[in-house]
Amino acid sequence: MALLSSSEIQSQASQLSDWTVEGKELKRTFKFKDFVQAINFVNQLVEPAEAAGHHPDLSISYNKVTVILTSHDAGGLTESDFEMAKTISAL
Template identity: 45%
Template sequence: MKKLTEKEIREELNKMKGWSLKGNVIEKTFLFHDFKEAVNFLNKVQPIADSMNHHPDVCIYYNKVIVQLTTHDAGGITDLDVELAKKIDELLT
């Protein structure tokens, strides 16, 4: 899988609300009412990530979930990361 250039990444991020470039990852923070909602969100992310065989790094802080995406094999961000980010966003629309 081809690693995206910084220009390509920024072009994609401009189309996506809330995602930002942080080094070799794209990242978004999701806020929920409480811990239960945050965990339920991650439970919805899990089957999507499994079906793509591409898994995000996540941190959960009570009602806040930070999702980071990168393709380790490519050494950076690929189309797979962008695709998964969009699918994660679709969970909340």
């Protein structure tokens, strides 16, 4: 998958709410009622990530889950990252 240009990244990012572009990463923190709900959310990520062959980096801190997307093999942001962000946002 090809890296997106700066203008393509800005265009794609403008279509996502609550996601930010930080360098070569797309990032969002989700907040839940408690740890159990946070883990349930993480478990919901497994199937779509496996199906897409695109796995997010995750950080869990009690009721917060930070999701970071980047295409490691491409060295930055690609269309796959933004598609996965849309999928995750819809959960």
